[in-house]
Amino acid sequence: MTETLFAQRGSKAEIEGGASFQPKFDADGLIVCVVTDATDGTVLMVGYMNAEALARTIETGEAWFWSRSRKGFWKKGETSGQILAVVDILTDCDQDALVLKVNVAGNGATCHVGYRSCFYRHVVKGNAGESPRLSPIGEDRVYDPAEVYGHNHDH
Amino acid sequence: MTETLFAQRGSKAEIEGGASFQPKFDADGLIVCVVTDATDGTVLMVGYMNAEALARTIETGEAWFWSRSRKGFWKKGETSGQILAVVDILTDCDQDALVLKVNVAGNGATCHVGYRSCFYRHVVKGNAGESPRLSPIGEDRVYDPAEVYGHNHDH
Numbered sequence: 312m313t314e315t316l317f318a319q320r321g322s323k324a325e326i327e328g329g330a331s332f333q334p335k336f337d338a339d340g341l342i343v344c345v346v347t348d349a350t351d352g353t354v355l356m357v358g359y360m361n362a363e364a365l366a367r368t369i370e371t372g373e374a375w376f377w378s379r380s381r382k383g384f385w386k387k388g389e390t391s392g393q394i395l396a397v398v399d400i401l402t403d404c405d406q407d408a409l410v411l412k413v414n415v416a417g418n419g420a421t422c423h424v425g426y427r428s429c430f431y432r433h434v435v436k437g438n439a440g441e442s443p444r445l446s447p448i449g450e451d452r453v454y455d456p457a458e459v460y461g462h463n464h465d466h
Numbered sequence: 467m468t469e470t471l472f473a474q475r476g477s478k479a480e481i482e483g484g485a486s487f488q489p490k491f492d493a494d495g496l497i498v499c500v501v502t503d504a505t506d507g508t509v510l511m512v513g514y515m516n517a518e519a520l521a522r523t524i525e526t527g528e529a530w531f532w533s534r535s536r537k538g539f540w541k542k543g544e545t546s547g548q549i550l551a552v553v554d555i556l557t558d559c560d561q562d563a564l565v566l567k568v569n570v571a572g573n574g575a576t577c578h579v580g581y582r583s584c585f586y587r588h589v590v591k592g593n594a595g596e597s598p599r600l601s602p603i604g605e606d607r608v609y610d611p612a613e614v615y616g617h618n619h620d621h
Contacts, residue, residue, distance in 0.1 A: 352507035
């Protein structure tokens with residue numbers, strides 16, 4: 312499937328410097344995708360796309376992913392309303408990662424826990440001999456999924 | 467090794483809402499890590515850490531990765547000087563991804579191709595029936611690796 316949707320991988324020089332998009336999918340057929348807010352650059356979430364999800368994203372301008380846990384296509388926001396409207400897609404030097412710059416529709420909470428960003432906690436070094444701990448970055452939740460869904464919905 | 471360095475994975479509620487850092491490493495023992503500029507939030511690169519690289523990063527405040535291609539530890543900047551000084555580490559709802567906010571030392575070019583960011587190209591939708599193409603985002607390279615190394619050095 313990959314072959315029919317995107318160009319074959321070329322030389323290192325072509326991959327790093329050429330104008331041909333030759334995304335590298337891993338052994339599971341996935342490419343990692345960093346989603347950032349198009350307005351202020353905040354990292355909102357990290358997701359994975361297979362070739363078909365990436366093709367749909369480019370074609371429609373709305374973000375599609377492949378859910379590794381549910382093993383199925385996942386149009387972000389399809390049930391929750393938090394559709395990701397893609398403003399720009401970037402790829403990196405070896406074309407095995409993507410950045411999606413998006414505007415978030417609906418209530419603007421990308422994270423299924425109710426925060427704007429999935430990255431709502433710092434990792435803090437523990438005291439000597441202790442494991443690292445987490446502390447909130449201090450942003451309030453946009454909404455409480457338990458109030459809307461009766462439980463944390465699964466993305 | 468993972469077990470000795472970080473807490474075991476707990477319940478979904480604990481992972482999403484608790485204060486215990488319980489990073490999830492994939493089947494290869496790796497966690498994906500998005501590196502952003504601590505000053506302006508630009509996504510600079512995406513790397514992978516195993517438990518030991520993550521522990522070293524937290525302990526030393528400088529970013530260590532696991533190179534999937536070379537199958538070895540990789541202290542970013544060790545040879546090039548572009549050490550990543552870690553200002554903050556964030557993790558996401560299911561604790562299977564990290565954001566590292568960093569200041570880049572040396573000449574400030576995180577990418578081995580010579581750009582400040584590895585994400586120096588847009589993915590542009592092709593015309594009907596054509597594959598997507600790449601176009602430069604328009605940032606100049608910080609330096610030309612060929613002039614410094616005689617070739618593109620490998621990170």
